[in-house]
Amino acid sequence: MEKILTDLCVIEGAAFVAAPLCGMTLAQLGADVIRLDPLEGGLDARRWPITRDGKSLYWAGLNKGKRSIAVNTRSPEGQELITALITAPGEGRGIFLTNFPTSGWLGYENLCKRRPDLIMMNVTGNPDGSTAVDYTLNCAAGFPFITGPAHGHQPVNPVNHVLPAWDAITGVTAALGILAAERRRRLTGEGQYIRLPLADVASAMVGNLGYIAEVQVNDEDRQSTGNYLYGAYGRDFETRDGRIVYVVAITPRQWQALGKATGTSERLAMIEPLLGVDLSREGDRFKAREVISAVLAPWFGEHSLEEIKKAFEGTAVCWGPYQTFRQMVEEDPRCSTQNPLFSMLEQPGIGSYLVPGSPLQFSGAERVPPRRAPILGEHTDEVLSERLGLSAAEIGRLRDSRVVAGPIELT
Amino acid sequence: MEKILTDLCVIEGAAFVAAPLCGMTLAQLGADVIRLDPLEGGLDARRWPITRDGKSLYWAGLNKGKRSIAVNTRSPEGQELITALITAPGEGRGIFLTNFPTSGWLGYENLCKRRPDLIMMNVTGNPDGSTAVDYTLNCAAGFPFITGPAHGHQPVNPVNHVLPAWDAITGVTAALGILAAERRRRLTGEGQYIRLPLADVASAMVGNLGYIAEVQVNDEDRQSTGNYLYGAYGRDFETRDGRIVYVVAITPRQWQALGKATGTSERLAMIEPLLGVDLSREGDRFKAREVISAVLAPWFGEHSLEEIKKAFEGTAVCWGPYQTFRQMVEEDPRCSTQNPLFSMLEQPGIGSYLVPGSPLQFSGAERVPPRRAPILGEHTDEVLSERLGLSAAEIGRLRDSRVVAGPIELT
Numbered sequence: 001m002e003k004i005l006t007d008l009c010v011i012e013g014a015a016f017v018a019a020p021l022c023g024m025t026l027a028q029l030g031a032d033v034i035r036l037d038p039l040e041g042g043l044d045a046r047r048w049p050i051t052r053d054g055k056s057l058y059w060a061g062l063n064k065g066k067r068s069i070a071v072n073t074r075s076p077e078g079q080e081l082i083t084a085l086i087t088a089p090g091e092g093r094g095i096f097l098t099n100f101p102t103s104g105w106l107g108y109e110n111l112c113k114r115r116p117d118l119i120m121m122n123v124t125g126n127p128d129g130s131t132a133v134d135y136t137l138n139c140a141a142g143f144p145f146i147t148g149p150a151h152g153h154q155p156v157n158p159v160n161h162v163l164p165a166w167d168a169i170t171g172v173t174a175a176l177g178i179l180a181a182e183r184r185r186r187l188t189g190e191g192q193y194i195r196l197p198l199a200d201v202a203s204a205m206v207g208n209l210g211y212i213a214e215v216q217v218n219d220e221d222r223q224s225t226g227n228y229l230y231g232a233y234g235r236d237f238e239t240r241d242g243r244i245v246y247v248v249a250i251t252p253r254q255w256q257a258l259g260k261a262t263g264t265s266e267r268l269a270m271i272e273p274l275l276g277v278d279l280s281r282e283g284d285r286f287k288a289r290e291v292i293s294a295v296l297a298p299w300f301g302e303h304s305l306e307e308i309k310k311a312f313e314g315t316a317v318c319w320g321p322y323q324t325f326r327q328m329v330e331e332d333p334r335c336s337t338q339n340p341l342f343s344m345l346e347q348p349g350i351g352s353y354l355v356p357g358s359p360l361q362f363s364g365a366e367r368v369p370p371r372r373a374p375i376l377g378e379h380t381d382e383v384l385s386e387r388l389g390l391s392a393a394e395i396g397r398l399r400d401s402r403v404v405a406g407p408i409e410l411t
Numbered sequence: 412m413e414k415i416l417t418d419l420c421v422i423e424g425a426a427f428v429a430a431p432l433c434g435m436t437l438a439q440l441g442a443d444v445i446r447l448d449p450l451e452g453g454l455d456a457r458r459w460p461i462t463r464d465g466k467s468l469y470w471a472g473l474n475k476g477k478r479s480i481a482v483n484t485r486s487p488e489g490q491e492l493i494t495a496l497i498t499a500p501g502e503g504r505g506i507f508l509t510n511f512p513t514s515g516w517l518g519y520e521n522l523c524k525r526r527p528d529l530i531m532m533n534v535t536g537n538p539d540g541s542t543a544v545d546y547t548l549n550c551a552a553g554f555p556f557i558t559g560p561a562h563g564h565q566p567v568n569p570v571n572h573v574l575p576a577w578d579a580i581t582g583v584t585a586a587l588g589i590l591a592a593e594r595r596r597r598l599t600g601e602g603q604y605i606r607l608p609l610a611d612v613a614s615a616m617v618g619n620l621g622y623i624a625e626v627q628v629n630d631e632d633r634q635s636t637g638n639y640l641y642g643a644y645g646r647d648f649e650t651r652d653g654r655i656v657y658v659v660a661i662t663p664r665q666w667q668a669l670g671k672a673t674g675t676s677e678r679l680a681m682i683e684p685l686l687g688v689d690l691s692r693e694g695d696r697f698k699a700r701e702v703i704s705a706v707l708a709p710w711f712g713e714h715s716l717e718e719i720k721k722a723f724e725g726t727a728v729c730w731g732p733y734q735t736f737r738q739m740v741e742e743d744p745r746c747s748t749q750n751p752l753f754s755m756l757e758q759p760g761i762g763s764y765l766v767p768g769s770p771l772q773f774s775g776a777e778r779v780p781p782r783r784a785p786i787l788g789e790h791t792d793e794v795l796s797e798r799l800g801l802s803a804a805e806i807g808r809l810r811d812s813r814v815v816a817g818p819i820e821l822t
Contacts, residue, residue, distance in 0.1 A: 004591045007598070016661075021619065025584075029591055043662055048642025048694055049621045051628055057621035058642075064619075108774075127750055135645050136731030139657040140743060144638075145735045147573050148559050158647065158655060158733050160638045162558050165576035168616055170770075172583040173436075177771040179590040180415045180440055184776065186597065187418070193774035199745050200752045200770035205579055207753070207767040208432065208475075210460045210468035211736045212746070216764040217462055221737050227555075227571045231459025231469075234546050236569065244569060246550040250427075251454055283459055320547030322569050324556045325622045326632050332551060334610050335623070339538055341611045342618070353627040356618040359581075359611035360588040363519075363604035365595065 003030025004365040007092040010178065011036065011085050012066065013106075015044040017134065017164050018198060019099035019123045020062040021171025026178065027065035028358040030368050033097075034383055035068045036082055037376050039402070041410045045376070055349045055410075063373040064355065069384070070377025070406040077403045079105050084388050087115035091186070095178060099123040108193045117191035119181045123174050127197040134164040134198065141166070141202045142211055142222075150226035170201045225289075233285035235293050236322065237300035244322040245300065245308060252280055257316035262299040268292065329354065340367065347372045349409070377406015414441025415776040418503040421589065422447065422496050423477065424517075426455040428545065428575050429609060430510035430534045431473040432582025437589065438476035439769035441779050445794055446479045447493055448787050450813070452821045456787070465822075466760045474784040475766065480795070481788025481817040488814045490516050495799050498526035502597070506589060510534040519604045528602035530592045532585050538608040545575040545609065552577070552613045553622055553633075561637035581612045636700075644696035646704050647733065648711035655733040656711065656719060663691055668727035673710040679703065740765065751778065758783045760820070788817015 008031040012023040027033040037045075047058045069085075072078040083105065086096045094115045099122070104110065108120050125132030138144065144158030174196050181192040206212060214220050227236045227246070233255065234248035249255035259265035268279065271291050277284035285292065303311065305321055312319055321327075328335050336354065337344060345355040357370040384390040384404065398404045419442040423434040438444040448456075458469045480496075483489040494516065497507045505526045510533070513519065519531050536543030549555065555569030585607050592603040617623060625631050638647045638657070644666065645659035660666035670676035679690065682702050688695035696703065714722065716732055723730055732738075739746050747765070748755060756766040768781040795801040795815065809815045 004595050004603075017620075024619070025587070046693070048697065049625050049629070049631075049633070050642075050694065057624040057628065061619045061621045061624065127745060127752065131727070131729050132731060133659060133661065133729055135640055135659050136657055136729055139647070139655070139733040140731045140739060142734060142736035142739050143572075143574050144733060148570050158638070159559050159570060160647075160657075161554075161572055161574065161576070162635075162641070163554050163572065163576055163616075164620070165572070165574055165579070168576070169579050169583060172580060172587060173771065176436070176583060176587045176590060177773070179587060179594060180771070181773060183590060183594060183597075184415050184773075186594075190775045192415075192776065195772045196770055200750070200767075203739075203746045203750070204752060204767035204770045205574075206736065206739065206746070207765065208435070208472045209428075209575070210472045212740055212766075213468040213472065213761070213764045214460050215737045215740045217468065217762050218460070220460075221735060222460075224573075227569070229546055230573070231461075236550070236571075244550070246547055246571075248544060248546050250544065282457070283461065286459065316542070318542050318544055318547055320543065320551045322550040322555060323553060324632060325553035325617065326626045328551060328553050328614075328617065329623055329626045334538060335614045335617070339611070339614070341538065341615060350624070351628050353624045354618065355623075356611075356615035359607055359615045360584060360591070361606045362588075362592060362595075364601045365603065 002365060003368050004362050005030040008032070008182065009034070009090070009093045010095045010097050013098045013100060015042045015099065017062065017167035018170040019097060019174065021168065022121070022123070022174035023066060023097055024062055024064055025172055025175040025358070028368055028370065029360065033066040034085065034379070035063065035066050035374070036073070037068050037070045039070050039072055039405050039408065041376055045410055051350055053349070057350065060347050060350055060373040065371040066374055067379035067383060068374035068377055068406065069380045070404060070408055072403050075403050077398065081384070081388070081403070083111065083114060085383070087111055087118060088387055089115070092182070095119045095182065097121045097174065097178065101129065112191065117185055117189055119178060119185060119192050119194070121174050121178050121194045121196065123170060124195060124197045126199045132199050134167045135160070137166055137199050137202045141206055146222050146224045148224060150224050150228070153221070153223065166198055166202045169205065170196060170198050173201055228289055231286050232282040233289055233292055235289065237297055239300055239305045239308060240302055241304040243305040245305065245319055246322065247317065247319040249285060250282060250318070253316045254318045255279065255285065261311050261315045261317050262296060264295050264299060267295050271295070343369050345370055345372050348375060375407040376410060377404070377408050380404050380406040413776060414779050415773050416440040416442040419443070419506070419593065420445070420501070420504040421506045421508050424509045424511060426453045426510065428473065428578035429581040430508060430585065432579065433532070433534070433585035434477060434508055435473055435475055436583055436586040436769070439779055439781065440771065444477040445496065445790070446474065446477050446785070447484070448479050448481045450481050450483055450816050450819065452787055456821055462761055464760070468761065471758050471761055471784040476782040477785055478790035478794060479785035479788055479817070480791045481815060481819055483814050486814050488809065488812070492795070492799070492814070494522065494525060496794070498522055498529060499798055500526070503593070506530045506593065508532045508585065508589065512540065523602065528596055528600055530589060530596060530603050530605070532589050532605045532607065534581060534585050535606060535608045537610045543610050545578045546571070548577055548610050548613045552617055557633050557635045559635060561635050561639070564632070564634065577609055577613045580616065581607060581609050584612055639700050642697050643693035644700055644703060646700065648708055650711055650716050650719060651713055652715040654716040656716065656730055657733065658728065658730040660696060661693060661729070664727045665729045666690065666696065672722050672726045672728050673707060675706050675710060678706050682706070754780050756781055756783050759786060786818040787821060788815070788819050791815050791817035
């Protein structure tokens with residue numbers, strides 16, 4: 001069996017989260033993704049989190065399975081090599097992924113002179129091309145005012161997401177855009193210049209999830225409900241042994257199962273006449289959430305996490321434990337080599353740790369085990385020889401004149 | 412110009428966020444996405460947020476641009492219609508998207524008897540197939556313990572994301588998986604059964620972003636840093652007029668620009684000998700974050716949002732205002748019809764409001780303006796006639812025997 005994206009080759013000139021995540025997502029499905037790295041390392045080559053020796057765990061995480069060629073992008077010869085790589089012939093080639101402002105020699109029009117059916121994906125900040133990053137968009141996208149402790153009608157101190165969710169969604173959307181364009185090119189021969197503004201990904205998702213309609217149709221300001229799930233029943237509970245679990249009842253089946261498993265069905269039914277609600281309706285469960293919680297909380301407080309796990313096993317109760325990152329790594333079999341998603345991998349300069357592959361599993365294609373991130377310029381020679389047909393002598397000359405280099409250990 | 416995903420047809424039997432978002436993402440790129448809706452509406456047909464009349468803004472948001480056929484899935488005739496739709500011949504057809512446990516007549520093996528090259532995408536909860544939803548995974552994925560106010564070494568009350576980020580990432584990843592499989596089918600003729608566990612999307616992203624390595628390599632527990640950006644400089648500041656802005660300095664250029672625009676460069680330089688740090692390094696800016704903030708805060712407190720906007724315009728300062736959903740809709744031109752991402756759209760039973768299309772812009776393909784969500788079973792007749800070649804008489808008989816129906820107004 002072959003990898004699902006065999007025969008796809010993407011040249012990546014990118015930094016930070018969204019665009020490198022796009023390249024990695026494709027690499028983990030089997031695409032040959034070649035990073036263009038400046039000789040001194042890119043803007044994000046040292047980004048935190050780092051090891052005690054200053055090696056970037058962040059960079060290693062987002063560049064897995066790619067190849068790296070280190071090129072002096074300021075030299076005309078370096079620019080010519082990059083242009084040649086991006087526009088190299090071949091059906092699944094001619095794809096350039098970047099999140100830098102591109103103009104001049106690296107502009108789409110210029111590159112198209114060499115390969116008119118080029119596919120270029122440009123992840124930008126704002127729709128007008130100006131800079132924006134996850135953190136300067138997240139603050140503008142409403143969520144920080146409804147995240148964190150429940151409060152009254154006025155917005156209080158906003159709470160940012162720590163997960164760079166907009167970056168993550170954008171990275172996968174960019175990969176989708178590349179495949180859509182490559183499909184189109186196979187059908188029609190046409191190239192594409194694709195723009196994907198991070199801000200538009202955020203605005204679109206706010207709209208998709210109904211928040212714009214709430215303002216415009218209902219004239220309502222969504223308020224924080226703390227850790228309560230909005231619109232159905234969902235809450236966090238402390239256990240006897242000081243752990244915390246989250247329980248939801250979105251469907252009628254989950255709601256029935258929760259009452260049954262906790263032995264509270266009869267008391268939960270008393271809430272209906274008490275508040276005049278019909279708890280078979282998700283919205284009424286939301287309205288009655290605090291009373292429901294008052295009935296359920298003692299049960300959770302009287303049971304340990306292990307007992308709760310046993311009580312819910314085999315039932316339709318939908319729940320999960322809270323876990324710190326450490327608990328996730330140390331306790332959760334889903335985050336271990338018991339799950340084929342993960343492998344232990346040795347990353348040079350960093351060490352051995354648990355690394356995920358693609359969450360997509362294809363029945364008819366090989367599951368690509370995760371591959372480590374490259375050393376800067378680790379594949380300089382092989383890429384120049386393989387992709388551009390350069391001889392050892394020509395590569396030697398480019399190395400001598402510092403047009404290319406690698407492998408380079410960053411300090 | 413044609414739409415980028417012209418000739419792709421996906422049959423969707425799905426509820427909640429991730430899988431319907433997958434279908435909508437493809438529909439907004441021009442695919443023909445046909446929802447299979449039960450006659451009484453799906454599990455999520457009434458999900459909150461809702462209008463005052465009980466119409467689901469949520470459902471309307473996640474099913475834009477799709478067609479809907481309402482079928483009695485319990486009747487053998489209904490099951491045969493669905494099977495025929497899923498396995499209909501045609502190059503870009505034979506794609507089934509679901510997030511339900513499928514077995515028996517709707518199982519992959521059974522469907523493959525009718526169309527061996529079927530592509531079936533099954534979005535599941537846990538990798539073992541058991542139920543999990545965004546909220547019961549988010550709690551297990553570490554982030555709630557580092558979201559919210561900064562605190563000491565011990566984890567305190569967790570703060571959930573309100574954005575269903577794992578659902579959103581999963582929805583787009585599922586769309587990517589379908590395109591990858593369809594590409595493969597065009598090249599080799601092979602079908603695919605694709606599994607995408609929501610839990611694996613979350614675990615993989617935690618790993619991709621370096622959090623697993625922090626535990627295993629550094630033996631460190633990431634702690635909350637409140638709204639501070641981890642590893643570089645980023646913080647929220649109050650303005651003179653009671654607004655809040657977020658400012659980041661990830662790159663050296665952004666850092667220089669911030670000092671210059673706020674007139675604090677000289678004082679910021681004094682921090683270096685004070686704390687023994689080199690503020691040209693992002694990690695040192697993180698270490699010195701509180702002192703940097705003490706220098707910057709008065710400037711923000713002395714300026715209004717409008718003045719800050721003017722002061723930063725044309726500079727490399729990377730910043731954004733905090734906005735509630737209402738402020739986003741009422742103040743931000745990026746979230747208005749000034750941005751071609753958005754159109755005003757009339758959704759029957761709900762009203763007219765601002766609706767986003769796809770954030771992906773393709774130079775060589777039509778930008779698909781957003782289309783409203785269907786009424787339940789709005790396209791029953793046209794789908795049966797167009798896709799299965801049924802006559803008006805046959806459709807009439809199916810309607811009379813309540814095998815199909817529509818359009819249905821949910822109450």
